[in-house]
Amino acid sequence: MSALVIRDLHKRFGSVGVLKGINLDIDDGDFTVLVGPSGCGKSTLLNIIAGLETASSGEIVIDGKVVNTIAPKDRDIAMVFQTYALYPSMTVRQNITFGMECRNVPKPQREEAVARVARLLQIEPLLGRKPAQLSGGQRQRVAMGRALVRDPKLFLFDEPLSNLDAKLRVEMRMEIKQLHARIGATIVYVTHDQIEAMTMATRIAVMHQGEVQQFADPETIYNRPANVFVARFMGAPPMNTVPARIASGQVVVGDVRLPAPPAAAGWEGREVILGIRPECIAEPTRQFGEAGTPGIRIMAPVELTEPTGAETIVVLRMGGEKVLGRVAPDIRLTVGATAAFAIDARKICLFDPQTERLIA
Amino acid sequence: MAGLRRVPEFLVIWVPLLIASGQIVVFTAWTTWLSFTPSTLMPTDGFVGLRNYTSVLATRNWKIAFDNLLIFGSGFVVLTMLTGLVLAVLIDQRIRGENVLRSIFLYPLAVSFVVTGTVWSWLLNPGMGIQKLVNDLGWSGFRFDWLVDRDMAIWTIVVAGIWQSSGFAMALFLAGLRSVEADLIKAAQIDGAGPWRLYTRVILPTLWPIMIAVLVILLQTAIRTFDLVRALTGGGPGIATQLPSLVVYDFMFQRGQLGRGAAAAVLLLLTLLAVLLPYAIWKRVQARRAANA
Amino acid sequence: MRSPAATLGRWAIHIAIWGLGIAYLVPLVVVVLNSLRSAEEITQTSMIGWPHIWEFSNYIQVWSTYCIAQTCSGIRPYMLNSAAVTIPATLISTLLGAVAGYAISLWRFKGDRWIFGLVTAGVFLPEQMRLIPWTIVLRDLGMTNTIAGLVMIHTIQGLSFTTLFCRNYYMAIPADLMKAAHIDGAGFFRIFWRIVLPLSPPILIVTVIWQFTHIWNEFLYGVTFTTGQQQPVTAALIALSAAVADVPQHGLQSAAVVVAALPPLLVYLFGGRYFVRGLTAGAVK
Numbered sequence: 010m011s012a013l014v015i016r017d018l019h020k021r022f023g024s025v026g027v028l029k030g031i032n033l034d035i036d037d038g039d040f041t042v043l044v045g046p047s048g049c050g051k052s053t054l055l056n057i058i059a060g061l062e063t064a065s066s067g068e069i070v071i072d073g074k075v076v077n078t079i080a081p082k083d084r085d086i087a088m089v090f091q092t093y094a095l096y097p098s099m100t101v102r103q104n105i106t107f108g109m110e111c112r113n114v115p116k117p118q119r120e121e122a123v124a125r126v127a128r129l130l131q132i133e134p135l136l137g138r139k140p141a142q143l144s145g146g147q148r149q150r151v152a153m154g155r156a157l158v159r160d161p162k163l164f165l166f167d168e169p170l171s172n173l174d175a176k177l178r179v180e181m182r183m184e185i186k187q188l189h190a191r192i193g194a195t196i197v198y199v200t201h202d203q204i205e206a207m208t209m210a211t212r213i214a215v216m217h218q219g220e221v222q223q224f225a226d227p228e229t230i231y232n233r234p235a236n237v238f239v240a241r242f243m244g245a246p247p248m249n250t251v252p253a254r255i256a257s258g259q260v261v262v263g264d265v266r267l268p269a270p271p272a273a274a275g276w277e278g279r280e281v282i283l284g285i286r287p288e289c290i291a292e293p294t295r296q297f298g299e300a301g302t303p304g305i306r307i308m309a310p311v312e313l314t315e316p317t318g319a320e321t322i323v324v325l326r327m328g329g330e331k332v333l334g335r336v337a338p339d340i341r342l343t344v345g346a347t348a349a350f351a352i353d354a355r356k357i358c359l360f361d362p363q364t365e366r367l368i369a
Numbered sequence: 370m371a372g373l374r375r376v377p378e379f380l381v382i383w384v385p386l387l388i389a390s391g392q393i394v395v396f397t398a399w400t401t402w403l404s405f406t407p408s409t410l411m412p413t414d415g416f417v418g419l420r421n422y423t424s425v426l427a428t429r430n431w432k433i434a435f436d437n438l439l440i441f442g443s444g445f446v447v448l449t450m451l452t453g454l455v456l457a458v459l460i461d462q463r464i465r466g467e468n469v470l471r472s473i474f475l476y477p478l479a480v481s482f483v484v485t486g487t488v489w490s491w492l493l494n495p496g497m498g499i500q501k502l503v504n505d506l507g508w509s510g511f512r513f514d515w516l517v518d519r520d521m522a523i524w525t526i527v528v529a530g531i532w533q534s535s536g537f538a539m540a541l542f543l544a545g546l547r548s549v550e551a552d553l554i555k556a557a558q559i560d561g562a563g564p565w566r567l568y569t570r571v572i573l574p575t576l577w578p579i580m581i582a583v584l585v586i587l588l589q590t591a592i593r594t595f596d597l598v599r600a601l602t603g604g605g606p607g608i609a610t611q612l613p614s615l616v617v618y619d620f621m622f623q624r625g626q627l628g629r630g631a632a633a634a635v636l637l638l639l640t641l642l643a644v645l646l647p648y649a650i651w652k653r654v655q656a657r658r659a660a661n662a
Numbered sequence: 663m664r665s666p667a668a669t670l671g672r673w674a675i676h677i678a679i680w681g682l683g684i685a686y687l688v689p690l691v692v693v694v695l696n697s698l699r700s701a702e703e704i705t706q707t708s709m710i711g712w713p714h715i716w717e718f719s720n721y722i723q724v725w726s727t728y729c730i731a732q733t734c735s736g737i738r739p740y741m742l743n744s745a746a747v748t749i750p751a752t753l754i755s756t757l758l759g760a761v762a763g764y765a766i767s768l769w770r771f772k773g774d775r776w777i778f779g780l781v782t783a784g785v786f787l788p789e790q791m792r793l794i795p796w797t798i799v800l801r802d803l804g805m806t807n808t809i810a811g812l813v814m815i816h817t818i819q820g821l822s823f824t825t826l827f828c829r830n831y832y833m834a835i836p837a838d839l840m841k842a843a844h845i846d847g848a849g850f851f852r853i854f855w856r857i858v859l860p861l862s863p864p865i866l867i868v869t870v871i872w873q874f875t876h877i878w879n880e881f882l883y884g885v886t887f888t889t890g891q892q893q894p895v896t897a898a899l900i901a902l903s904a905a906v907a908d909v910p911q912h913g914l915q916s917a918a919v920v921v922a923a924l925p926p927l928l929v930y931l932f933g934g935r936y937f938v939r940g941l942t943a944g945a946v947k
Binding site (some may be wrong): 377378381382385386387388389390392393394395396397399400403412456459460462464465466469470471472473474475476477478479480481482483484485487488489491492494497498499501502505532536537540541544589592593595596599600614617618621622627630631633634635637638641645 | 672675676678679680682683686687688689690692693696704705707708709710711758759761762765766769771777780781783784786787788789790791792793794795796798818819821822825850851875878879880881882886896899900903912915919922923926927929930934937938941942
């Protein structure tokens, strides 16, 4: 059964459409990440799910019940905020129990719930403190504790990690993922960070300009992006997208020819956009996939190298088009010189240049 | 958002807000309406057009009061701002006892205009104040008798006004000076700017939004000044230090001419609006520009 | 190490600023010293001088027996009037302003911007525009020449300031905090009591100090709407100056001025930080 269904949801501010017909069907136990650049409508969507904003039209169904007119507190949801939104004048314990206090839950039950959550999140020693006395990571935990204690049908996370420093963010990312695995909750998680989306989600909804561009599992999103926007938004560095042509069953970019996927047959002789991930352009000795297939060898001039330590990002001219590649760190490349590269043609994507949609 | 439908909330929110805003609208309309009626001791119906306005504007009292307002307003505002700026810049120099000094310059603000006026009327009274003291000390020719000099009496109000309000200007200017980015000052120092150039070219230009705010607040204080004159000169000698706010009171409660008093009050409000409306519009434009940037 | 010129400069700055500071203190010092001198001594010399004989009796006399406008009960009843007007008006207007500011800033409702604009217009509307309407309203309510009448006026007019102060302060409360409270199921009053009010002491202190000093120091309404024994102390001071005009009693008058100015000065002394914050908050409207 679906934990959350969103049907043809629209949100307009005056004449400006912020959400333009959103449809999502989220299963019980799913970890769904809404990802997109700022202003894409993802936070508005989350607020509408929570009941903090009202939709202009469309339906929100939580656990089989249409909740459009139901107050946030009665929707059986919990939310974790970007700014944590801990009540500054209350202790950690009071922060966690405030919702139960509002619902007149008897004291012993509250204490029991706090103890359970505090143990789960390992925040027992913090219960007597005020939010101002906590570090960023501790506040984050308390905010999650406040959500967990409700044991809701649906957890809503609004960019919960974006206020943490990089190291802590990675730790918390793993913790949230583990937590999800352990309690099996249904989570809707908003972020602008595609790495968070890729690492944590079971399903990703990529949003742009008020529309869901693609709603699928991370692997599909990454390997078969529905359009150029998704292709370039997911993955860092982003997928290379260059103009190409289909000729005699091959994708032609300048002097580079790659085998075209079968679905490109109808596009013989026409212009397309070739999408190729940087990791599919590597040093000539690289072998790809489990079978260890060697790549297609090309010669290309090197324009710039960016060593990151674990690998080196290369800017090169593939058939005259500027693209990014990722080579092993011990490969010596000379800027300005021409070098050999291996291309993994198995995972290339082709897009319609007019609609920018995936062809194959 | 839902939730304002419950009765106690409704009462607590709306009753005070409606009374407070209703009072402002109704009273303004009421006084404006009165200004078009022939009311004397009691409000009466009837419509006399602009007659109250023409007769108020024709009185010598109003003309003197308005001239005084121009002198007092400009003198008070300019000198208060200048004093406040000097105080702020001096205090900004990492002075010993800064907190004590700030308290000293600000304490007059806690005192009522009635007290200020009374005390300054003693200090400026040539028979017992500063002039008497200097005379008694041996300089018998010293004269400081603005208080009884028809031409200079209005400046006594300026002096007392500066004493009372310059601390306010100082506090705002100082806050502005202190909020100038440290990096900006460092950059100017690396560029080789000396203290004078640092202030005139780098720091003070960042203060101008505060200056305009202070200017507007002081101007509206000047236009509304009433207690200070009552306590300091009583409007005298003769009517040499009348101000529009006193004229309003005079018409309403001394002469029993409510219609004319109301007309004078409306004129006072229009004077105030002449200052506040441009400021409000300017703020709007600023806000919009900031929003677009 | 500073150069000699720079050292000299710093000396000059210190002398200038401290000189000005002393000048600002002169009126206070003069009036306090005068309050301890006898009338004869002041008449013989000038208002500015050191007491030869410390005349503490000025205070006793002016507090309880001195005659102001035919009534010989000193300044005490007027002080009590001022307190009876100022304290309730301050507390009520602050409390109502806090709730109103909270509603306007954190709960959107129809017409909230309009009503806020109108309420804050009261900050600028001159008293003169309201004198006649208040006179008539007080008469119709049977509150002419009563303390309760002044309390009502100052409470209602004070709402403009208190609402503005509190609204601006509450605007800084993060939207997420309100969202969290909604999700937790807290209602209008619970959010106010449990979340907003515990965050409010700084602004409430500012507001109380602002209201207290302004209402205490207010003169025009006091002198217009009350007479004789009902007047607040500012009005009594003016009446007192008029009464002693024929026979100078500057020692007593000075004592009266000191007494009348004392409450707001004490508030300033103990709450100076908040007092200044109120000034700047009021200025950035």
